[in-house]
Every structure is written in structure tokens, then in C-alpha cells.
Amino acid sequence: MPATPSQQGVDDVSERTQQNRSEGQSPATKAGRRLAAQLAAQKAAEAKRRRNAWIGGAAGVAVMALLITVFVIVDKNRDDKPATQAGATPSASAPAPDAPTAPPAPQLPEGADPALGSKPAVKAGTGELKKLTVTPVIKGTGPAVKKGQTITTNYVGVFYKDGKEFDSSWNAGQPASFPIGVGxxxxxxxxxxxxxxxxxxxQLDIPGELAYGKxxxxxxxxxxxxxxxxxxLAAQ
Structure with a gap:
């Protein structure tokens, strides 16, 4: 059944309104979608930049920590080296390892002449030596040595003719002890x-036959x- 003129007009208006509404909303919807997409892309890019910046910062901190660790280890090894390896001069108060040291002073008997604490200078003899000659140099105040006793002595021995030293307890750094009068x-x-x-x-001047023999x-x-x-120095 064909529509009446009034109904037809209403329908036309309704159709045009719907068409206009559809045509008017489409551009706005597309623009909104594009804007939303752009915002999402910007957020994603910003998040990526922040993530890369954080990773770069963490890597920088790790490298710095590694450099500090290496520096501390090297510095500690340098400090642990002996001063002589580091080029330092040894203390002047410390003697060199091979430096000669003076022998200790002998233990002198009570009341003895202090001169017995020093090595005597012994010179060569003069003339021909024919018999044993005992010459006192310092007179001790202790008891006389008896045959069979063990005596403790310091001594210097030289050749009678030229005074060249061949033996000395002083060079050994300690007195010598031995039985006397028993061979x-x-x-x-x-x-x-x-x-x-x-x-x-x-001083004992001893002929060859009373020394070490022919x-x-x-x-x-x-x-x-x-x-x-x-x-x-002693007799017991």
C-alpha cells in the first residue's frame, strides 16, 4: 500500500537524518582513532627511551664499579710490596746483611785489667830464639794456674821472625778452653x-822444637x- 504524502515526508526526513548522522560521525571517529594511535605510539617510544636510558645508566654504574675494584686491587698489591722492591731506601739504622760485626767483648775475671777486653798488637821478635821465654805484660790478681786444670784464654799467635799473624781466638769471636800441662x-x-x-x-816466645816441631x-x-x-781468663 503506497504511503501517504505526510508519512512519506516523515520517512524522508528520518532517512536523511540517519544518513547525515552516519556521514557526520565517520570523520570524527577516524580522527579520534588516529589521535589515539599517535598517543599510543608516543607512549611506547617514551617508554622505550626510558628503558634504554635505565639500561645505559646501569651499564655505566657497572663499568665504574669494575674500574674502582681494579684500582683498589692494584693499589693494595702496591702497598703489600716490600719497601726495597718499591724503591725505598733501607733504614740507616739497620745494618747491611753482609756487614761485618765486631766480636763480643770477652767475659773478664773480677778485678781484671780492662785492657784484657781488647785484642793486643803483637810484633815480631828480635835475634835468635834459643829457649822458651815468658814475659808478663799484665799481672793478674787471681789464683795461679795448676797442671791439669782447664784454662780459658784469648790469644794471638804470630811468626817470631816477621810478626805475621797465623792464628787468633779474637778472630773467632770467643775464648778457647783446654787442659794445660797434660800434652x-x-x-x-x-x-x-x-x-x-x-x-x-x-807473652810466650817459643822455639820451634817446643812449638809444632820440625x-x-x-x-x-x-x-x-x-x-x-x-x-x-779462668782456670778450673
Whole structure:
């Protein structure tokens, strides 16, 4: 059934209104979508930049921490090196390892002459030595040495003719002890030191036959007449 004129007009108006509404909303909707997409892209880019900045900052901190650790280790190893390896000069108060040191002073008997604390200078003899000669240099106040006792001495031995030293307890840094008068030492000592008082210094001029004998050189001992200066420090 065909529509009436009035109804037809209403329908036309309604159709045009819907068409206009549809055509008017479409551009706005597309623009909104594009704007939303742009905003989303901007947010994503910003988030990416922040993430990259955080990663870069963390990496920088890690590198800095590594450099600090390496510096601390190197500095500690430098501090742990001995001063001599680091080029420092050793203390002047510390003696060098190979520096010679003076031997300790001997223990002197009570009341002894302080001169017994120093090594004597011994010179060569003069003339031909024919017999044992005992010459007191310092007279001790202790008891006289008896045959069979063990005596403690410091001594210097030289060749009688030229004064060249061949033996000395001073060089060893300690006195020598031995029985006297019982054949444990050369005859010149056995005969020349019995009766000497403790605390004495005596000079013994000993002919070759009372020293090491005629075969001394073959046995590796000093040959010929000898001179000894002997300090008697104790007798027991």
C-alpha cells in the first residue's frame, strides 16, 4: 500500500537524518582513532627511551664499579710490596746483611785489667830464639794456674821472625778452653802457662822444637819459632 504524502515526508526526513548522522560521525571517529594511535605510539617510544636510558645508566654504574675494584686491587698489591722492591731506601739504622760485626767483648775475671777486653798488637821478635821465654805484660790478681786444670784464654799467635799473624781466638769471636800441662797443647804452652795467675796477659816466645816441631810444615802447622800473647781468663 503506497504511503501517504505526510508519512512519506516523515520517512524522508528520518532517512536523511540517519544518513547525515552516519556521514557526520565517520570523520570524527577516524580522527579520534588516529589521535589515539599517535598517543599510543608516543607512549611506547617514551617508554622505550626510558628503558634504554635505565639500561645505559646501569651499564655505566657497572663499568665504574669494575674500574674502582681494579684500582683498589692494584693499589693494595702496591702497598703489600716490600719497601726495597718499591724503591725505598733501607733504614740507616739497620745494618747491611753482609756487614761485618765486631766480636763480643770477652767475659773478664773480677778485678781484671780492662785492657784484657781488647785484642793486643803483637810484633815480631828480635835475634835468635834459643829457649822458651815468658814475659808478663799484665799481672793478674787471681789464683795461679795448676797442671791439669782447664784454662780459658784469648790469644794471638804470630811468626817470631816477621810478626805475621797465623792464628787468633779474637778472630773467632770467643775464648778457647783446654787442659794445660797434660800434652793437649804445644809444649811451649804446657810449660809456659802453668803458674801464671788468672787475669794475666803474658807473652810466650817459643822455639820451634817446643812449638809444632820440625815436621810442622808437612802437617800444615806454622813452622819455626813462634810468639804468642795469651790472656788467662779462668782456670778450673
Amino acid at each position: 793437649q797443647v804445644i809444649p811451649g804452652w804446657d810449660q809456659g802457662l802453668v803458674g801464671v795467675t788468672v787475669g794475666s796477659r803474658v 815436621d810442622a810444615a808437612a802437617s800444615g802447622y806454622p813452622e819455626g819459632p813462634l810468639r804468642f800473647v795469651v790472656d788467662v
